[in-house]
Amino acid sequence: MRRIGFFKLSLIVLAIYLFLCLPSDAGLLFLSGGDKAPKFKFEHHFQENIDKLIAGSLESxxxxxxxxxxxxxxxxxxxxxxxxxxxxxxxxxxxxxxxxxxxxxxxxxDYWERNEESLYFLSPTRGRVKLHMLGLGRSPATPVDKDGINHGITAEIIVVTSKEELEQLGAAGELKGRVVLYNKPFEAYSTDVIYRSMGATWAQEHGAVAVLVRSVAPLSLQTAHTGNAYPASIPAASISIEDAQLLARVLNRHQQDPKQFPDWPKVHLTMNAQTTLNSKxxxxxxxxxxxxxxxxxxxxxxxxxxxxxxxxxxxxxxxxxxxxxxxxxxxxxxxxxxxxxxxxxxxxxxxxxxxxxxxxxxxxxxxxxxxxxxxxxxxxxxxxxxxxxxxxxxxxxxxxxxxxxxxxxxxxxxxxxxxxxxxxxxxxxxxxxxxxxxxxxxxxxxxxxxxxxxxxxxxxxxxxxxxxxxxxxxxxxxxxxxxxxxxxxxxxxxxxxxxxxxxxxxxxxxxxxxxxxxxxxxxxxxxxxxxxxxxxxxxxxxxxxxx
The missing domain is CATH 3.40.630.10 (Zn peptidases)
Known part of the structure; x- marks a missing residue:
């Protein structure tokens, strides 16, 4: 009689145990035979019902x-x-x-309403250039004057591509009174969305008056992407990838050659958003x-x-x-x-x-x-x-x-x-x-x-x-x-x-x-x-x- 090796015997005992103990639709069939050997069995009526579900879903x-x-x-x-x-x-x-x-x-x-909003690049050569924007959810409006009129914000822009760069410029006083543009290229939504959600709260700590966030997307056809932002005291909006790149280029030219391009780029942002908590x-x-x-x-x-x-x-x-x-x-x-x-x-x-x-x-x-x-x-x-x-x-x-x-x-x-x-x-x-x-x-x-x-x-x-x-x-x-x-x-x-x-x-x-x-x-x-x-x-x- 051929001796059964200890390892093979152990496998046989384990197979018998699992076959008897596992539920009928999840029983163990094979423990060896390569990667493609079936391990679980399924009750026969599964296939019949699945075929019916697929046929029914596809019929109209x-x-x-x-x-x-x-x-x-x-x-x-x-x-x-x-x-x-x-x-x-x-x-x-x-x-x-x-x-x-x-x-x-x-x-x-909560109920957040967008209402009227707009964003313009104040070009020294082209005049007011309308940009593609969407206010971010929970963003406040731009400030109103003493008569309750919202004239919007006109301010210089400052461009950053990371939180670290924001912190460095903030420590140097470069953000105060300016609109921060987060111009981070898309890598993955899970890692990039934080600039949309937290960007305004980071920037307000350094005296920024508003935030623009490059759309969290890999591609754009002048499509701005909205989404929620963590509540902050300054307004926040998303802008299209193309418009974010436009503003970044204009600022870069000014910083590289201020004699030829003497004007620091400015934008005019108007937002009339409102948030009412627990109101609906x-x-x-x-x-x-x-x-x-x-x-x-x-x-x-x-x-x-x-x-x-x-x-x-x-x-x-x-x-x-x-x-x-x-x-x-x-x-x-x-x-x-x-x-x-x-x-x-x-x-x-x-x-x-x-x-x-x-x-x-x-x-x-x-x-x-x-x-x-x-x-x-x-x-x-x-x-x-x-x-x-x-x-x-x-x-x-x-x-x-x-x-x-x-x-x-x-x-x-x-x-x-x-x-x-x-x-x-x-x-x-x-x-x-x-x-x-x-x-x-x-x-x-x-x-x-x-x-x-x-x-x-x-x-x-x-x-x-x-x-x-x-x-x-x-x-x-x-x-x-x-x-x-x-x-x-x-x-x-x-x-x-x-x-x-x-x-x-x-x-x-x-x-x-x-x-x-x-x-x-x-x-x-x-x-x-x-x-x-x-x-x-x-x-x-x-x-x-x-x-």
């Missing part, structure tokens, strides 16, 4: 049509505005028409489908229904809300609902401090009888689907329920989506990346709930594009590229596009600008994204595992 353009109707009818949805509340009423009516359960939650919000009431929308076996365990999916007061708020974040709504609608059409309860939430006031997310978490606390097992947010736009970002929950990482949920979801994405060709490109929506924490689900994530973000493919990375204006070339062959976790391409006759990458800089072409409209994506991209969100939500709601 209902999500696109509804989003277009709402944004065309009511426009953008600044928190505290009538347009937002009318949009919420419209959505509630449509959800009831779908036969779904819908409720609302009151959220007290808005609402979260909650659409719920009760689970058939574990109704006390909740999978929440959604986006934020408010937007900025530019563009139409289609990308940020109407589309995220509407694909979550479609997810619940498609789940309700299955022969039976998922094991766990699924809630689609349209959070309000994300753009103005995320009050809606905090109110939702407070209204639905984690208890011994009712808890969230998975929170899934979409707030990166809806282009071609790429996959999800994921952060495991506390239960999966601690105690008796420890389970590698990241590995499980990676296997699920590969199994159910990795070989599909009907969602925009081969393997669309199947990839799992780290860091699933989002603004509206953050209060749940902090309590140990597993969190995920819907991740589209980037719309504009060269050499390919998922932009609706991109013309695909059928003769383009996929190129091999390893991005760390697995190959993002398909080699073969059907391959038409180079490898995709997850959304990063391309989303910020549109973010918080007048370009945030229905023209940024196509009906097919919305269908595909809705299908992918439905699949991931079903996996979370139907699996017996802890995430």
């Amino acid at each position: 353009s209902i999500v696109w049509d509804r989003l277009a109707e709402m944004t065309d009818t009511f426009g953008n949805r600044l928190v505290g505005s009538d347009a937002l509340e009318k949009s919420i009423d419209w959505i509630i009516g449509k959800v009831k028409g779908d036969g779904l359960s819908v409720t609302t939650e009151e959220v007290v919000v 009431k808005s609402r979260n929308i909650v659409v719920e489908l009760k689970g058939r076996e574990l109704p006390e365990e909740v999978v929440v999916v959604g986006g934020h229904i408010d937007s900025w007061d530019v563009g139409s708020g289609a990308i940020d974040d109407g589309a995220g809300c509407f694909i979550a709504w479609e997810t619940v609608r498609q789940l309700s059409r299955l022969d039976k609902p998922p094991r766990r309860t699924v809630r689609a939430v349209f959070w309000t006031s994300e753009e103005n401090g995320a009050a809606g997310g905090r109110v939702y978490a407070a209204n639905h606390p984690e208890t011994n009888t009712t808890r969230h097992v998975f929170a899934f947010e979409s707030d990166y736009g809806v282009f071609d689907p790429y996959g999800i970002n994921f952060t495991p929950g506390r239960r999966a990482q601690e105690g008796p329920h420890r389970f590698n949920s990241y590995e499980y979801l990676t296997a699920a994405g590969e199994h159910f989506l990795g070989s599909r060709k009907d969602l925009g490109y081969y393997g669309a929506g199947s990839f799992v990346l780290p860091n699933g924490i989002g603004a509206d689900i953050a209060p749940l994530c902090k309590q140990g709930v597993a969190c995920a973000q819907f991740r589209p493919a980037d719309p504009f990375p060269l050499p390919y594009s998922t932009s609706p204006y991109y013309i695909k070339k059928n003769d383009v062959k996929s190129e091999s590229r390893e991005l760390g976790h697995r190959r993002h391409h398909h080699d073969g006759e059907d391959a038409q596009d180079p490898p995709r990458r997850p959304v990063d800089s391309g989303y910020f072409y549109y973010h918080h600008t007048e370009a945030d409209t229905m023209g940024a994506f196509t009906p097919d991209q919305v269908k595909n994204s809705a299908a992918v969100m439905a699949v991931w939500t079903f996996i979370a709601a139907e699996s017996r595992v802890e995430f």
Whole structure:
């Protein structure tokens, strides 16, 4: 009789133990056989239901049509505005028409109004040159005189590219009485946005009278990007990349050759913004489908229904809300609902401090009888689907329920989506990346709930594009590229596009600008994204595992 090595025997014993102890839809099949050996098994009905969800999501353009109707009818949805509340009423009516359960939650919000604003470069040769600007949220107005008239601010500009440079010039007294322009080139939104949010508070400490922030974006077509700023005593506005570069060039010429260019460049800024705290009431929308076996365990999916007061708020974040709504609608059409309860939430006031997310978490606390097992947010736009970002929950990482949920979801994405060709490109929506924490689900994530973000493919990375204006070339062959976790391409006759990458800089072409409209994506991209969100939500709601 051949002796079985100790290592092999240990593997056999471990395999038997895990097969008997793991839940039926997360059992261990193989421990060896190479990287491609399957590790998890899934119940047979998963595939049948996932096929139904995808087919249902692709059968019509209902999500696109509804989003277009709402944004065309009511426009953008600044928190505290009538347009937002009318949009919420419209959505509630449509959800009831779908036969779904819908409720609302009151959220007290601050109200910031832009009102009239303008920015001019006072050129010694061209006169008043109008610049492309947008006041930043929570910014105060430019000062009024003793008669209450706002004449604006006329002042010299000073250009900096970093906080360190600001501090050096401030210590030398160079900022007092001037308008500071932060002209930092885009590297990444996560690192650059601090200049928008904190720039005014930094500059006011050194006597600056106002702040201009170069738009936090990789590219501009004279599009200024708005967004919230931390409350300060001086006004703050965003300006287009082109106009920031213009002012920087003019100042540089003066500093390099003051004889030829004797005039220190000046701007005239007028802002009539107003902020009233806790002055308005808005609402979260909650659409719920009760689970058939574990109704006390909740999978929440959604986006934020408010937007900025530019563009139409289609990308940020109407589309995220509407694909979550479609997810619940498609789940309700299955022969039976998922094991766990699924809630689609349209959070309000994300753009103005995320009050809606905090109110939702407070209204639905984690208890011994009712808890969230998975929170899934979409707030990166809806282009071609790429996959999800994921952060495991506390239960999966601690105690008796420890389970590698990241590995499980990676296997699920590969199994159910990795070989599909009907969602925009081969393997669309199947990839799992780290860091699933989002603004509206953050209060749940902090309590140990597993969190995920819907991740589209980037719309504009060269050499390919998922932009609706991109013309695909059928003769383009996929190129091999390893991005760390697995190959993002398909080699073969059907391959038409180079490898995709997850959304990063391309989303910020549109973010918080007048370009945030229905023209940024196509009906097919919305269908595909809705299908992918439905699949991931079903996996979370139907699996017996802890995430």
